[in-house]
Amino acid sequence: MSHDFTAEPHGSTTDTTDPGLDDLDPTFVFDFQAYDDLGDGQRWSTWLAVEPLCRGPEPRPDWVVTSQAAVDTDLGILKTGKEADAFLLERAVPGSPPPDEGGLGESVVMVAKRYRSSEHRSFHRAATYTEGRSVKRSRDERALKRKSTWGRIVASSEWAISEWDALRRCWELGLPVPYPVQIDGTEILMEWITDDAGESAPRLAQTRPAPALLASYYDQLREALATMVANGIVHGDLSAYNLLAAGERLVIIDLPQIVDLVGNTAGMDFLLRDCTNVCTWFRAKGLEVDEHELFGELMAQAF
Structure with missing residues (x-):
């Protein structure tokens, strides 16, 4: 519902049918939208x-x-x-x-x-x-x-x-x-996070990517993990269920349990487990990867 209001001196009234209103300064006229109660x-x-x-x-x-x-x-x-x-x-x-x-x-x-x-x-x-x-x-x-x-x-x-x-x-x-x-x-x-069709992006575990896309996903993940480890953090619960396949892009989700690599005495254990979880999934899809090799690469970023 749109309304027009005009500013008038105190105590005066306005006949809104008066053609003289057309001469009013437009800055004295404004519109507003009235909303119904929320449902x-x-x-x-x-x-x-x-x-x-x-x-x-x-x-x-x-x-x-x-x-x-x-x-x-x-x-x-x-x-x-x-x-x-x-x-x-x-x-x-x-x-x-x-x-x-x-x-x-x-x-x-x-x-x-x-x-x-x-x-x-x-x-x-x-x-x-x-x-x-x-x-x-x-x-x-x-x-x-x-x-x-x-x-x-x-x-x-x-x-x-x-x-x-x-x-x-x-x-x-x-x-x-x-x-x-x-x-x-x-x-x-x-x-x-959505896919190319604008729908919710599926979890990586629900997908069967072609070999080229599979390799790209792994490279993206390895780069992301390297950045995390270089900044002293570990996902702590990483798997193909905590990764979204948004078209050709991989997105990391579910981070409440993020672990301090150094401050947590089990930090390196969490990192190795993350590496094992993701490498096991990629290997099952046909990509030759090794969790211990990945773990070694990531630890080289930490020190």
Whole structure:
């Protein structure tokens, strides 16, 4: 619904049928769009509700929608997991046409990764990955050790923060990861990785690439791992299920358990396991690769 309003002196009234209105300065006339109440599965954009440090690194991709008038709409679940569920979420300014129709592109579909509540995670498993990490508040650290209710809440947010930090760091290193848009509590909004047809990119494990593409994927992965190791980080849970095949591009996902290669005493063990997992898959598809050779190449980047 569009409305025109004119500025008038206090106490006066205006006859909107007066032809003299045509002579008004256009700066005194403005349009606005009135929105209906939001429907189920919708909310106002949370972009401005989070602190600046909770937004993605600059320069931001052009597709990031920052308008305060945008509405977030849940489009359905994309994937379920042990620690979190991933949903598709559209952030759009109502009535804004897409770029191919002359609009400003104020509409984008993203992935909303939402970590589950306190009961979902194994502390024994988590402790192996989180060795070497610090919790800023001593109260929170004590709660984590006691495995109290508050400790489980802290653990949930700590894993979300860990993935957020990992995504930001990897993106800034130029690694092939989804762009991290924002974090709000235990929800991370990130880039939706699609294939050449505009559909969700499949996991590498679901694909059967031709020999040339298979070799290209491996080279991309080896280069990415070398960059990570050179910066002292290890994925920690890498496999063909944590890699997306986005056309000819390989993208690394699921980073909450990222490991400090030096600070974690099991860092090198995690790296060797990552090498073994991915080499086993590539070998099964016909590419002659060796995990120990890959591990040696990567360790040469670390020292």
